[in-house]
Amino acid sequence: MKVYLIAGEPSGDKLGAALMEGLAQLDPMTEFQGVGGPLMEAEGMTSLFPMEELSVMGIAEVLPKLRGLFRRRDETVEDIIGSGADVVVTIDSPDFCLRVLKKLRSFSMVPTVHYVAPSVWAWRSKRTDKMVGIVDHVLALLPFEPPYMERAGLACDFVGHPVVAEPLADIGDAADFRRAHNLGDAPVVLALPGSRRGEVSRLSDVFGESLRKLAVKQPNIRVVVPAAAPVAVLVRQHVKNWPGDPIVLDPRGMPQDLALSEKRAAFAAADVALAASGTVSLELAANAVPMVIAYDMNWMSRKLIAALLKVDTVTLVNLVSETRTVPEFLGDACKPDDIARALHLVLNAGAERSAQAVAAEITMERLGRGDEAPGFRAAKVVARVAKGSV
Incomplete structure (x- = not known):
């Protein structure tokens, strides 16, 4: 299985690395390509460009960098098409990731998963409108999020938060x-x-x-x-x-x-x-x-x-x-x-x-402490979507 992943900040890098580890457990022959940070690269992916370029937050902060982000969007879409990916997983960073998926859908029907449900329960409830038609499945970190996604017409699974699986010092x-x-x-x-x-x-x-x-x-x-x-x-x-x-x-x-x-x-x-x-x-x-x-x-x-x-x-x-x-x-x-x-x-x-x-x-x-590792739970959903069973 070929998986294309995109993460834009350190928290997304953590999620991506745990997901990649889970996918490798399901299928050791899984191939990874995309954009990520040091944790994802440690799991076997070479980032298309430095992830830090996408670590921009706030409306006023994004505006001056739009031209560069659009250029990176186009490069990413081209790379996805050339990768022959069986599934594309975008991890948080919706301002960039959803732009990638929207343009990608014009050229390809490769299955798509967005990891981290947008916090529509907090603000900007219409964000799900931008996901309909370009996101096939959503992975939620918080237990109360799936109903918000499903009401918008998006398939969604709560997979737990990776923080519960991280080792602790004694x-x-x-x-x-x-x-x-x-x-x-x-x-x-x-x-x-x-x-x-x-x-x-x-x-x-x-x-x-x-x-x-x-x-x-x-x-x-x-x-x-x-x-x-x-x-x-x-x-x-x-x-x-x-x-x-x-x-x-x-x-x-x-x-x-x-x-x-x-x-x-x-x-x-x-x-x-x-x-x-x-x-x-x-x-x-x-x-x-x-x-x-x-x-x-x-x-x-x-x-x-x-x-x-x-x-x-x-x-x-x-x-x-x-x-x-x-x-x-x-x-x-x-x-x-x-x-x-x-x-x-x-x-x-x-x-x-x-x-x-x-x-x-x-x-x-x-958040799932004591249950199956969130990265593995997420991997099972991604593998299912890649096989065409949303």
Whole structure:
């Protein structure tokens, strides 16, 4: 079986790698081609072009890069046609992926799967209209998503979230991490300002000031910043003046397994996290790390999205657990004073911390912890679609 995959950001790269591993388990002769990052390349795919070119988020941020994205779209469609693929799997990044599928459908009826249902439950409910006729099947990460897709006329399976299958560090790993970085018994704050350059640039000053205000109340905090490789240099530049003697975990030049192992150990050693909104909240919940979520965007994007938002929280832990235990500060509310106050409450033992622990357990159970690995579940659906049985 020949499978063409497209991923446009680190979270999609993770999904793609797990899917590829599952497909290889089903059929070791499976051939892969497409666009992806280091994790997908480690599973046997050479990316058509650097995945980072597609890591653009926000309406205002996308507009200046449209010409280049259209060029990459055309190159990708041509590559798919030439690949002889039995199925095309696009992974998240809908602004790019759906453009590829729309143009592809003009030339080919190869079966298509879109991995990650669009969050129509949150905003832009008409996004499914763009998928009808060009997407044959949708793979959902969240258990409440299939009905939204099916109402729009799209076949959909909930396959679980890959975070439930990722290995976790243990107490010994956490202790080793603390020793290696001379952390002693200091409260460790994870700071995760995002994996895109725009996110890091916008959030770093707010994160730094929030941590500075937290350090007034708890001067012994230490800050650990796991950086994504594409933004590691930028992260180092921004955290120089942060409090807590920041330790940047830079994966560049490290073997992939070693970099991931160090990141997992950091999560295990952490007492609290300050994170940008996104799938990282699920990683933190999987590792039982209490958190505060903060996010801001370009002014125009912020106003447009705020007007369209249909839910009162965007934090996935809150949504999946059907609680509101994780404090979040978005857009105009992304203020250091409030963020620092929430961090202080969550860092110290109390009702807020206990409530987050319960919500994390519920979230992991509902996302499929203990069931068949999500990547393998997704692979079975992709193989079925490739054979013409949607």
